[in-house]
Amino acid sequence: MFAHSAILGAIVGSALLACPAAAIAVPDSAYALQALQARAYISGIDIQLACSQQWGNNWLADNTGSTCDDWKCVNQSGELQGLNLDLYCTRNYGSNAYATCSGGVYNWECDDRS
Numbered sequence: 423m424f425a426h427s428a429i430l431g432a433i434v435g436s437a438l439l440a441c442p443a444a445a446i447a448v449p450d451s452a453y454a455l456q457a458l459q460a461r462a463y464i465s466g467i468d469i470q471l472a473c474s475q476q477w478g479n480n481w482l483a484d485n486t487g488s489t490c491d492d493w494k495c496v497n498q499s500g501e502l503q504g505l506n507l508d509l510y511c512t513r514n515y516g517s518n519a520y521a522t523c524s525g526g527v528y529n530w531e532c533d534d535r536s
Contacts, residue, residue: 461522464515467530469493472510477503490523490530 469483473495481495481503495503507521511532518536523529 462534462536464511464519464532464534467507467510467521467532469505469507469530472505472507473503475510475513476506485527488527490527492527493530 473481473483477495477497481497483505484494484496484502486492486494493505493507495505497503507523507530511519511521515532515534518534519532520535522531522533
């Protein structure tokens with residue numbers, strides 16, 4: 423670590439005076455970091471169970487591509503319905519749970535924001 427010195431203090435102080443926007447940006451990034459650290463993994467999402475809970479037992483999960491948003495629910499008649507995975511998370515894990523996905527169709531999970 424650096425030892426505090428008058429020279430270092432003067433450099434940092436003059437940098438903050440010269441560019442006050444930089445001083446404002448630090449708290450924003452700190453809040454974003456806190457939000458990421460506060461997020462806690464709960465569970466993977468059972469997409470088939472989500473379809474059944476939202477549309478009934480006659481609906482099946484079907485992915486139509488390779489991205490996170492390519493899941494749909496389909497019935498025997500071929501009707502398609504959307505899927506609310508935030509609802510799945512809150513229904514199964516409480517009001518602080520939410521759905522998140524990154525990296526592809528099979529990477530959905532419930533996280534806790536508390």
